[in-house]
Amino acid sequence: MTQFTDKNVLVIGGSRGIGAAVVERLAADGGQVAFTYAGSQDAAAALAEKTGAEAIRSDAAHRAALVETVASRGALDVLVFNAGLLVLGDPLELDPDAVDRMIDVNVRAPYHAAVEAARQMRDGGRIIVIGSVNGDRMPFAGGAAYALTKSALQGMARGLARDFGPRGITVNVVQPGPTDTDMNPADGPMANDMHSFMAIKRHGTAAEVAGLVAYLAGPEAGIVTGALHTIDGGFGA
Ligand code: NDP
Secondary structure (H helix, E strand, C coil): CCCCCCCEEEEECCCCHHHHHHHHHHHHCCCEEEEEECCCHHHHHHHHHHHCCEEEECCCCCHHHHHHHHHHCCCCCEEEECCCCCCCCCCCCCCHHHHHHHHHHHHHHHHHHHHHHHHHCCCCCEEEEECCHHHCCCCCCCCHHHHHHHHHHHHHHHHHHHHHHHHCCEEEEEEECCECCCCCCCCCCCHHHHHHCCCCCCCECHHHHHHHHHHHHCHHHCCCCCEEEEECCCCCC
């Protein structure tokens, strides 16, 4: 497939998991892909070698570095904001600094990255943020702060879709359910509990999520904007 031939693509948080699958998919479909990462240098180097994508070390929690990285890519066709942290636990016990860092990465960073990308983005561009079905449904205790961050993306996408719509730029949220990655392994301790909420009782794969991202980033999705796209095996049904 060549639907992204010569398209300028940036994936924020692409070294592992869903982000790495998005890098692989969009690069395989012809995109000129760059991706950022914070700590996983070996994984980033291996992915760059495998896909031909460019790896950039840049912590999304640092606004100035993030904005500089986005601006340095010039006129993007596609921005995928995937980076995310998951901090779970009793809100009375959680480290408030860890909660704040999660809010920095999951909420402040996608907002500033999206706005910066839009400054130079070509008309008809695509902004896709990876949210979570937990933005809609949080069926267990200990997830309030994470759910807060993912719900915030819903309002952000709806608003930015209005701001950038006149230029044909779409803004969408992809909301995975349990997906087999380092963050949420299919054989992890919470897997059976999660599957109990699902119509299809298995973790999704990162490649399945990347397929939905590729659709939204592609030419057939030009009228899809300000919307939430849940891919969760019925977790939220
Ligand atoms: P992983 O923890 O497996 O991978 C996270 C990726 O984000 C890594 O590439 C990591 O890079 C990058 N990242 C994290 N923090 C930063 C940062 N500060 N700056 C730059 N990059 C960063 O997570 P998943 O692939 O599972 O999750 C990806 C997204 O999908 C997240 O937003 C998550 O909330 C969401 N999601 C995941 C679900 C799941 O079940 N897996 C379900 C629903 C949503 P590095 O290793 O270099 O730090």
